Amino acid sequence: MALYTTHLPQWKQDEVEQIVSLANEYRLTGLVDLHGIPAKQMQEMRRDLRGKAVLRMTRNTLVEHAFGSMGEPIDGINSYIDGQSALIYTNDNPFQLYKKLQQTMTKMVARPGDIAPEDIVIEKGPTSFKPGPIVGVFQQAGLPAAIEGGKVVIRERKVFVKAGEEINAKQADVLSKLDIRPIDVGLSLQVAFYDGTFYEPSTLAIDETEYYNNVVLAAQQAFNLGVYAAYPTAQTIEPIIAKAAGEARNLGVEAAIYSKDIVELIIGRASLQAKALKGMTE
Template sequence: MAHVATWKKDMVSEIVKDITENPVVAVVDLHGIPAPQIQSMRADLREHAILKMTKNNLMLLALDEAAKQRPGIDKLKGSVHGQCAIMATDMNPFKLCKKLEATMTPAAIKAGQLAPKDIMVPKGPTPFGPGPMIGELQKIGLQAAIEAGKIAIKKDTTLVKAGEPVPPGVAAMLPKLNILPIIVGMDLRTVFEDGTVYKKEVLAIPDDYYKTMFATAAHDARALAIDISWTTKETIVPLVTKAFREAMGLSISAAIPTKENIKILLAKADNQMLAVASKSGYKSDAIAARLSSAAAAAASVKPAAEPHKKEEKKVEVKEEEQVSEEDAAAGLSALFG
């Protein structure tokens, strides 16, 4: 039987202890993060999380062992591959995701790495003064010249296309130009809590996502309840307002007089009377004065007619115009009395 190194047994035991004693367990991608940055990130998380980095087969053994105490935690095994670590924490999965997103920082790209996007050097001055650096810049494909005592790039230049490997000379020069093309940090893969495994896509949502979603749902539910006349304490006021408005509109349309609509009905009748008088050519001093007044009021709010156009003798009648009951009655008697 092959001898198993003591440190391996101890490491598996430590991981099992951590992931069975903490409510939330995650697998974190550490690919491309330099060791000093990992140590710095670990220090920032130390208050709320324990990070264990070791060989993948030891992490898989620990998950199998822990599953005897926490059924389902072995579902994380599918995320253990490449350069990763296991994290145990008391933070809920959403807060953990936000915390790890905060570790993301720009970093230099290494020679031979595939460019995640087009790597472009913009036109403009560089931090370098006149000297041999101009030759180094030209060597990697940049048009450089001396301007105002500094080496300047003459035009925007794409050095590496997305998906292409970065040449050594370009990789060495980019940090000197303060161009950091990649983002490195602890990238959350999956999280286990209370028997459920969450993917990063589920957890990486805006802070106000659920608040906005519930507000929208409440608004839409209220609108639907009003539309179908569903009575609740939230809808009773707008429903009564809607019913009154519809009843008022119906009574005016059907000319059914009430104390609420009588002034509107009289104003409507008066406007209709003026329209009939205008079209029929009815002559009366009172009517003529009313029509003249209405025409003058309409002209004051309309733009002046163009000289070559003949002004039409038309009186606009607005149903919502408010007039007194006495004026309305006088108009009716002048037309028909």
């Protein structure tokens, strides 16, 4: 253990040792953000991860001590610690872990002070509310509301909160009343350290269907190029030979080079040309 950890109380030294031990035991060490996760939901998430990953909640300062004692490159994980971070360990690769954690995400009602993850749009149309003070509540929050046909209606489509903006108390109240749940709550991966490399969410958030289609397209284009360039491989040799045979046959027919394989084609071509010539002279 690094010298600067020896001044820590014994329980903290034990915690640092446990963090280091788990990092050495598992192939992947990551940080997840726990901000805003209710206790009940956290229990469910831990239960779902049992047997697949180890989630360890501890103080950020102890995490920094632990990885600082391990040196480069893993100590770089400390630069990603932010807010309510927790450690996660698994033998899955980063893409598998990211996908599992995304499955823990659920939509929650917004609270004052939450940041809109994307544009929150309220569509034009009737609501379930009857005429009353609710109209004023909507209007004070900046929502164009009115009474039509005995119901409260939203008169026009409205970008209620733009992505990245803070949701204020009035906006949160309106969103709750309309049962609009814009906040993603779950184990959000901040970074994963795997086989000596750091992986951030922006790298791991891939569309699997699009990725697969791109691989298929690339393989098809490589195959076509190999055939066109006559580059022999186990996959291209048969199409290359077939292409060459077809081109040789066409050349033989065009040049009227008599061969038992193409003589019928030459005669057929001559017959068609003769009929065409006859039609022009009649």
